[in-house]
Amino acid sequence: ESGRWFAGAIALQVWSVAGPSDLKAVNMLMIKPFIVYNVVKRFDLIYEPYGISVYWNKPAGEKVYLPLGGGAEYEIPLGAKTTLNLGVQFFKNVIRPTKGTVYDLRFLIEFVL
Template identity: 30%
Template sequence: MRFKASLIFCLALFVGASTAWAEEKGGDDLRSAVQNPISSLISLPFKFNFDYGAPNGEASFLSIQPVVPVTVGDWNLVNRAIIPLIDTPGPVAGTPNLPNPVPGDGATGLGDINYSLYFSPVKYDKAIWGIGPSISLPTATDSQLGSKKWSTGPTGVVLFQPGWGTIGGLVRQLWSVAGDSDRASVNQTLIEPFLNFNLPKGWYLLTDMVITANWQADSGNRWTVPLGGGFGKLFKIGNQAMNVRTEAYYNIEKPDSAPDWQWGFTVQFLFPK
C-alpha cells in the first residue's frame, strides 16, 4: 500500500480549505495550544512521511498520533500515542520505533505502537513541562516493521511560549524489557527539538527535528540527525478547527541503510474544550 492518494487529498485540503482564522476570538490561544505537545487540547493528527535516497528504495509512513489530555486536580495527564502504518521495499532504519531493522524484501502493515503518558502541572510560570513513562508495544504485523520487543523508559518535554511562537524539546529513552530473544535488544534515545515562529492569519514557520541514537549499533551507524523545517497554517472548515503543515529534512548524519532525506505532511483535527 502506498499513501500517495492520501497525500493528494491532503494537498487539496491545504490549498482549498477556508482561511478563516485570525479574526476569530481565541485564535492565538488555539495556536499556542497546538504548538504545545502537552496542552489540554484534544487532537487527532495524521502525519505522512516519505523517505528518499535509502539503498533499498523509497518508504512511506502514515503515523496516527491521537492526543487525549485528562485533568485531575492540579495536573494534566496527557495521553499520546503513535500508531505507524508503513510501506517499505526493505528494512526500515532510523525510525523512532524500529532501532534494529532486519533483512527482508519489503513489507506493508502496522509497526510498533508507542504510548506515552505525561504528567504536567495545570498552573506554571514561564516553563511548561511534563514527564512520565513511555512504552513501545510489539504490534508490528511483519518482522521488518517492528522490533518484536516490549520496550519502556522515561520521556519528558519542556517548552517556552514567548509572544512570537514556541521553543522547546522532547526527550525519550527506550530499553527493551521482554520479547523475542532472537531479536536485538532496544536501547534508543530520541531527542526532538522544536521551534515555531508565528506569522499573521494563522500561518507559522517551524522546525521539528527527530534525532535518534541507536546505542546497539556501531558508532558509524548510531545517529540519525535531520536538518530542515517547513511551514503550516491553522484554519477552520465549517466549525472544525484544523492544523495543516508540511516540512522537509535532510539527514546530515545517518546509518548506512537510512534515507538521505524525507518530507512530510500533517493534517490535524483539533477539538478545543
C-alpha cells in the same frame, strides 16, 4: 514560549529488559524537538522532525539520525471551535547510518476539534 516563539523537546530512552534471549537488545534515545515561529495570525514556520535518534547498540558511524530542515503550517478556521491545519516540512538527515534515509518529506492534515 516568548512572543511569537514556542519551543521545547520531548526525550525518550528505550531499553529492552526482558524477553527471549534470541531477540536483539534495544537501547535507543529519541529526542523530538519542536520550534514554532508565528509569522502572522494562522501562519507558522516550524521545525518538528520525527526525532533525533541515537541507536546506542549500533557500530560507530551507524548510530545517529540528525534531521535539519523545516516547513510551514497554516490554520483554517472551520467553525467556532474547529480548525483545519495544513502543513508541509522537508528534512535532510545530515547525519545518518550508511543505508539510512537521506530525505524526509512530511505533509500534515489535522482537524482540531
